[in-house]
Amino acid sequence: xxxxxxxxxxxxxxxxxxxxxxxxxxxxxxxxxxxxxxxxxxxxxxxxxxxxxxxxxxxxxxxxxxxxxxxxxxxxxxxxxxxxxxxxxxxxxxxxxxxxxxxxxxxxxxxxxxxxxxxxxxxxxxxxxxxxxxxxxxxxxxxxxx
Amino acid sequence: xxxxxxxxxxxxxxxxxxxxxxxxxxxxxxxxxxxxxxxxxxxxxxxxxxxxxxxxxxxxxxxxxxxxxxxxxxxxxxxxxxxxxxxxxxxxxxxxxxxxxxxxxxxxxxxxxxxxxxxxxxxxxxxxxxxxxxxxxxxxxxxxxxxxxxxxxxxxxxxxxxxxxxxxxxxxxxxxxxxxx
Numbered sequence: 001x002x003x004x005x006x007x008x009x010x011x012x013x014x015x016x017x018x019x020x021x022x023x024x025x026x027x028x029x030x031x032x033x034x035x036x037x038x039x040x041x042x043x044x045x046x047x048x049x050x051x052x053x054x055x056x057x058x059x060x061x062x063x064x065x066x067x068x069x070x071x072x073x074x075x076x077x078x079x080x081x082x083x084x085x086x087x088x089x090x091x092x093x094x095x096x097x098x099x100x101x102x103x104x105x106x107x108x109x110x111x112x113x114x115x116x117x118x119x120x121x122x123x124x125x126x127x128x129x130x131x132x133x134x135x136x137x138x139x140x141x142x143x144x145x146x
Numbered sequence: 147x148x149x150x151x152x153x154x155x156x157x158x159x160x161x162x163x164x165x166x167x168x169x170x171x172x173x174x175x176x177x178x179x180x181x182x183x184x185x186x187x188x189x190x191x192x193x194x195x196x197x198x199x200x201x202x203x204x205x206x207x208x209x210x211x212x213x214x215x216x217x218x219x220x221x222x223x224x225x226x227x228x229x230x231x232x233x234x235x236x237x238x239x240x241x242x243x244x245x246x247x248x249x250x251x252x253x254x255x256x257x258x259x260x261x262x263x264x265x266x267x268x269x270x271x272x273x274x275x276x277x278x279x280x281x282x283x284x285x286x287x288x289x290x291x292x293x294x295x296x297x298x299x300x301x302x303x304x305x306x307x308x309x310x311x312x313x314x315x316x317x318x319x320x321x322x323x324x325x326x327x
Contacts (some may be wrong), residue, residue, distance in 0.1 A: 028217045076171040076190070076322075083171045083190045096170050096191040098213060123191075124208030124234055131195045131204055132326070136170055138191045138211045 033065055034103055034143040038119045041145075044070030044086050048093055051125050052135055058125040067119040067145040068095060072112050082107050084116070092134025097142040106144055117145040165199040167250075167286045172321025174207055176223075179312040187212035187223055194321050196286060201245030203260060203288075205238040205319075227301050228267055236266040238273070248279055255280045258288075267299045277319065286323045291316060 040061065042050070047068055050057040070086035073094055077083070081101055087094035097118050099107060110116070120142030127135050172192035178185040190213075193206040209230035214220040224230040240262015242248070248256045260275045277290025293314045296303065303311050 026216070026218055030214060030217045030220055074171065076169075081188070081190055085170060094170060098190050098211065123210035126193070126206060126208070126235070131168075131193075131206075132166070133168060133170065133193055133195060133206075136193065138208050140191070140211055140213055 031141060032100065032102060032143075033119055033121075033141055034100070036065055036119075038065045038067035038145060040064060041067040041069070044068060044088075044095060047095070047137065048135065051137055052127065058122055058137070061122050063121065065119055066122055066139070067117055068097075068139070069115065069117040069145075070095065072110060072114055072116050075110055075112055082110070084110065084118075086116070086118075092128075092132065093136065094134065095137040095139060098138075098140040099142045103143045118142045119145040165197055165250075166326040167196045167198065167323035168326050169194050169321055169323045172205070172288075172323075173319070174205075175316075175318040175320075176212060177316040177318065179316075180310055182310060185214075185219060185311070187214045187220070189213070192319075192321060194288070194323060195326075196242075196288075196323055198245065198248075198250040198286075201242035203238075203240055203242055203262070207236045209234055209236060226304055227296075233266075233268045236264070238262055238264045240264075240273075240275075242279075248281075250281055250286060253282050260290075266294075267301050269299045271298060284325060288319060288321050288323070290319045293317075 047057075047066075068086060071088055072084050073087040073089070074085040075082065076085075082099040082104055084097050084099070085094040086097065097120055100120075118139070120139040122137060123140050124138045125136070126133075170193045171190060172194045174189045174192045176187040176189075189207060189211045191208065191211045195204045196202070209228045210224060212220070212223060214223060240260050243259045243261055245258075248258065256279045258277050258279045260277065262273060263270050264273045275290050275292050277288060280287040280289070294317055295314045297313065303313070
């Protein structure tokens with residue numbers, strides 16, 4: 001094999017590998033937490049109280065996989081998504097959990113009023129003093145915490 | 147007389163309560179055109195409050211709650227475009243100008259015009275939207291699709307993708323509100 005052909009083959013292989021790596025990076029799906037163990041676990045009351053009394057709580061929990069156990073207050077669903085609200089009827093405060101749409105088939109037995117343990121990423125927290133919506137913690141990429 | 151007065155106050159108070167509709171699980175879809183691929187983020191945890199008596203309407207959106215199919219897209223949306231650590235929320239505070247023409251107690255569909263202030267990426271602008279309001283079985287559904295110019299909100303597109311990403315984005319709202327009890 002002559003030298004020119006060797007160089008051509010090396011360059012071709014390097015470009016091909018780079019292209020595959022870039023394609024994989026660009027098309028990588030968002031994280032799936034279904035098989036990961038949560039780093040922190042709370043009840044609805046615990047996390048709501050922590051977030052309300054210490055504003056740093058949510059900042060510290062950002063990008064951490066958190067599990068929350070609570071009562072299902074409301075289920076909002078369509079053919080492609082399920083979002084539930086955790087909370088109780090005594091207060092407007094709640095946790096909204098947008099479920100990972102890759103795991104919707106696991107959510108066949110959701111009922112309002114029943115207890116559930118979910119895990120996911122916390123995306124924000126609102127203390128509402130103006131509109132009467134109560135305090136809200138938002139989570140996304142949620143799956144059942146089995 | 148006292149009983150009558152008490153009943154009137156109670157009735158007025160109940161009526162005032164019955165005029166507010168809300169949700170914390172409304173949908174907002176962010177959609178940007180690109181010749182290469184579809185850029186779409188979906189937020190299904192949008193809070194909205196509507197006061198049918200005054201027409202006042204509020205939306206509160208956590209930017210990090212937008213979900214994208216692809217990890218890199220989601221990271222770019224939060225880090226490079228919307229800078230969600232610096233500006234975690236977007237909100238809209240406005241009023242439905244023709245709310246008196248809408249019968250919120252009866253099933254039906256109406257065109258609505260909304261004016262107000264929208265804050266996104268730390269920039270507040272006066273905006274005017276049009277949309278539809280549907281009333282069905284005591285629930286109020288708001289749908290609207292609007293185009294936003296990124297530069298109006300000081301959202302800059304990195305030079306490397308300037309020619310590949312659209313300068314405006316489509317924002318679609320579809321949210322069903324329930325009576326606040």
